[in-house]
Amino acid sequence: MSRSTPTTAGANSVESLEALAFELRSKLLELCGTYEGAVHIGGDLSVADILVALYHYGLNVDPADIASPERDRFILSKGHAAVCMYIAMAMRGFFSYDDIVDTYGQLDSAYGMHPCKVQLPGVECSTGSLGHGLPLAVGMALSARHRGEAHRVFTLMGDGETGEGSVWEAVMAARSNELGNMVAIIDRNRQLMTSFAEERVVFEPYPDKWRAFGWNVVEVDGHDMTELVTAIDELPEPSSRIPTVIIAETVKGKGVDFMERNLAWHAGSLGAEDLEKARASLSSGHQGETA
Amino acid sequence: MPVTFTFGEMLSARSVIGTTLAELGESHDNLWVLTPDIGATLVEFREKYPERFVDVGLAEQVCVGVAAGLAYDGNIPVVSGMLPFLSMRALEQIRTDVCYPNLPVKIIGTHGGLVGNGGSTHYAVEDLALMCSLTNMTVTSIGDPMMVGEILRQSMSMSGPLYIRLAVGKSDKVIYEAGQHDVEIGKGIVARDGDDVTLFTHGTTVSQALDVADELAADGKSVRVVDLFTLKPIDEELIVRCVDETGGRVVVLEDHVAYGGLASRVADVVADRGLKLTAFERLGIPQVYAGFGDDEELRDKHGYGHKATVEAIRRVLGTG
Numbered sequence A: 001m002s003r004s005t006p007t008t009a010g011a012n013s014v015e016s017l018e019a020l021a022f023e024l025r026s027k028l029l030e031l032c033g034t035y036e037g038a039v040h041i042g043g044d045l046s047v048a049d050i051l052v053a054l055y056h057y058g059l060n061v062d063p064a065d066i067a068s069p070e071r072d073r074f075i076l077s078k079g080h081a082a083v084c085m086y087i088a089m090a091m092r093g094f095f096s097y098d099d100i101v102d103t104y105g106q107l108d109s110a111y112g113m114h115p116c117k118v119q120l121p122g123v124e125c126s127t128g129s130l131g132h133g134l135p136l137a138v139g140m141a142l143s144a145r146h147r148g149e150a151h152r153v154f155t156l157m158g159d160g161e162t163g164e165g166s167v168w169e170a171v172m173a174a175r176s177n178e179l180g181n182m183v184a185i186i187d188r189n190r191q192l193m194t195s196f197a198e199e200r201v202v203f204e205p206y207p208d209k210w211r212a213f214g215w216n217v218v219e220v221d222g223h224d225m226t227e228l229v230t231a232i233d234e235l236p237e238p239s240s241r242i243p244t245v246i247i248a249e250t251v252k253g254k255g256v257d258f259m260e261r262n263l264a265w266h267a268g269s270l271g272a273e274d275l276e277k278a279r280a281s282l283s284s285g286h287q288g289e290t291a
Numbered sequence B: 001m002p003v004t005f006t007f008g009e010m011l012s013a014r015s016v017i018g019t020t021l022a023e024l025g026e027s028h029d030n031l032w033v034l035t036p037d038i039g040a041t042l043v044e045f046r047e048k049y050p051e052r053f054v055d056v057g058l059a060e061q062v063c064v065g066v067a068a069g070l071a072y073d074g075n076i077p078v079v080s081g082m083l084p085f086l087s088m089r090a091l092e093q094i095r096t097d098v099c100y101p102n103l104p105v106k107i108i109g110t111h112g113g114l115v116g117n118g119g120s121t122h123y124a125v126e127d128l129a130l131m132c133s134l135t136n137m138t139v140t141s142i143g144d145p146m147m148v149g150e151i152l153r154q155s156m157s158m159s160g161p162l163y164i165r166l167a168v169g170k171s172d173k174v175i176y177e178a179g180q181h182d183v184e185i186g187k188g189i190v191a192r193d194g195d196d197v198t199l200f201t202h203g204t205t206v207s208q209a210l211d212v213a214d215e216l217a218a219d220g221k222s223v224r225v226v227d228l229f230t231l232k233p234i235d236e237e238l239i240v241r242c243v244d245e246t247g248g249r250v251v252v253l254e255d256h257v258a259y260g261g262l263a264s265r266v267a268d269v270v271a272d273r274g275l276k277l278t279a280f281e282r283l284g285i286p287q288v289y290a291g292f293g294d295d296e297e298l299r300d301k302h303g304y305g306h307k308a309t310v311e312a313i314r315r316v317l318g319t320g
């Protein structure tokens, strides 16, 4: 089995992906500033580069054909980063960004705090309760294998989320069923909601845990687009027999100095003043990078 | 006994949990507090008694299992978290590790009802049905933030498990004045007297029920509001008395699926005791996944908001 359709977005260069990630972060801040309720901005910013690398490079998906059997499946298991996924998908043509900003969290909106597949077709799974995504991925990957389809099933999880026992049960099931068409991505931002990793929950030696369960482990800087793209390019064939985990080292709140590695910014909303500060911080970091 | 109440003051039930647990930690050196990464309001307890504070991270099942283990050894564990995940992910631990050996584990949490705008993954709307079905479990749903502290204090001497349900718990209306009524697990509170119809409710909708009673009072209708904050064991005698004293006219209002929660508990008492009803209506969440929106908007959308409650009472009174 080989991948039948090349990804249309696969042509994007690293530079253009970086520009898209900047745009995604800017849009996230705008929403966080206009919406009255809390936005999970910390965990959104930590996965912004990953979601751009997926929706604008790695995933074989087509906004014009969201039910294509050949499409890659993507499960946002850390469902609280929904709005980051909505915007990344909007930028790829799935949804209208204006609709997201205008209706987010409001009555009858399809764009809620956690993704709902029924209300928002294009989203692969309804998630939000942590620890559910990887078992679903095992089911989808088994089905693909059974039908002889060559797509992959990607699952994005928080590192804190992997404290759930269901994750490790699925890790064993994936390996036992030799599902090389599965790719788990860990947003390794080393923060949970109320504590830092290692403070109360010991994760290390983290990559070794996955290795011990027999997975192929790839470690990347989750904010380095070149590394993300390379990891995607070098994924084993979906027909192979070992599932892959990409452990993406990230920073919660990435791009906004006062949010980075700050437990207070797991979720929040930005007032007008903070929004300006956040924008300024994001821009100065971006100029630093592109200079 | 009628109770007086004051509207208006807002208080965070979560902060009441925090200070009460810190206070109880001092008088009970076998009190432990456990949480699956939802410990922001438990800071006071954690700082005072770090050795009796356990944050297991994202692991609800383990959290309840560890609590049961502590209780086996003579400790009083309080598990604090978000109810959709505690009541469902850890359901078997609650049933088999806590209720089966009848251990004094307390489960307290937020997000009971269509509150918080997190969507259906984050609304505990079947939890009371699940908890009420468990042998040995005592089930409460609290609307008044101050009452949470009282219930926790009383629970220290309980020998079996207890479930305490709150809404979001960030900013709640103080419904009762301190000391003006007896709060006792297992006994309902007549929050407002009346004799045309009884409105049974619990949790967040108590304050809505009181508003509705006020509105109808202006119309000359006398609505009795009864806060059945303990769903199990249910206060049978109070239900029997209210049915009798308000002409067999009953409305049940709750932020929970309409079948399986308080309405079903009340209906069971009515059937088991052979009570004669003139009219009965239940207001709660229909069999739908509710979607997004503010608490009040969702209640209106799903037919158990303020207006719908007024209309239901008018129908029951034959004036609708």
Ligand SMILES: Cc1ncc(C[n+]2csc(CCOP(=O)(O)OP(=O)(O)O)c2C)c(N)n1
Pocket: A042, A043, A046, A078, A080, A128, A129, A130, A131, A157, A158, A159, A160, A161, A162, A187, A189, A191, A192, A193, A252, B036, B037, B038, B058, B082, B085, B089
């Ligand atoms: C089963 C479950 N328990 C608790 C929560 C509440 N919650 C949402 S996000 C979060 C912290 C998640 O940490 P992590 O997975 O590391 O995500 P990130 O730090 O990237 O936000 C918690 C406790 C939830 N959504 N689901």
